[in-house]
Amino acid sequence: MVLLSCKHHSQRGIGHLYAIVIDCPDPSELADFYGRLLSLSRLEDTPEFVVLGTTTGTEVVAFQRVLDFRPPQWSAPDHPQQMHIDVMVADLDVAEPQVLALGATLLDGSDKPVGYRVYADPVGQPFCLVTSLK
Numbered sequence: 001m002v003l004l005s006c007k008h009h010s011q012r013g014i015g016h017l018y019a020i021v022i023d024c025p026d027p028s029e030l031a032d033f034y035g036r037l038l039s040l041s042r043l044e045d046t047p048e049f050v051v052l053g054t055t056t057g058t059e060v061v062a063f064q065r066v067l068d069f070r071p072p073q074w075s076a077p078d079h080p081q082q083m084h085i086d087v088m089v090a091d092l093d094v095a096e097p098q099v100l101a102l103g104a105t106l107l108d109g110s111d112k113p114v115g116y117r118v119y120a121d122p123v124g125q126p127f128c129l130v131t132s133l134k
Contacts (some may be wrong), residue, residue: 017061019051020085024123027063033102033122034061037087061085071124074107084118084126093119095129 024030031042031050040060045053053059089095096117100106103122116130 019025019062020083021062021064021067022086022125023066023127025066026123027065030063030121030123033104034063036102037099037104069123071120072121072126073124074126075117084128086116086128086130089129089131092131094128099129 022030027048027050028045031045031052034040034041034053036051038060040052041055043053043059044049048065049062051059051062077110096106097120099119104119104127107118107120107126116128118126118128120126
């Protein structure tokens, strides 16, 4: 994994990021996990769709119910990951037991390299804890 830094461009884009939407079998359950992981609050909450955001009301991530959900499988080409979220932490060794207690699973092939570790959330979507390499 290579951590890239983007330079600010003066050009205006077509739009702006509104929210990342994650498919899952139970939006409320997965929103609980990410709300605690990322310190986000519920802004919208229905059985089919939950939106998390900042305390100022900025939407960040949403979860939508999918009836025939098939989670990706880490490093399996027949169930490839579609995307994943990188979560910046100060110390991997401190953050790891906290995310495991929330219901995350450390994935195979994630042999605790310096800079990042790969986990699955409670429904199997991969995410990484990352630290600054400075």
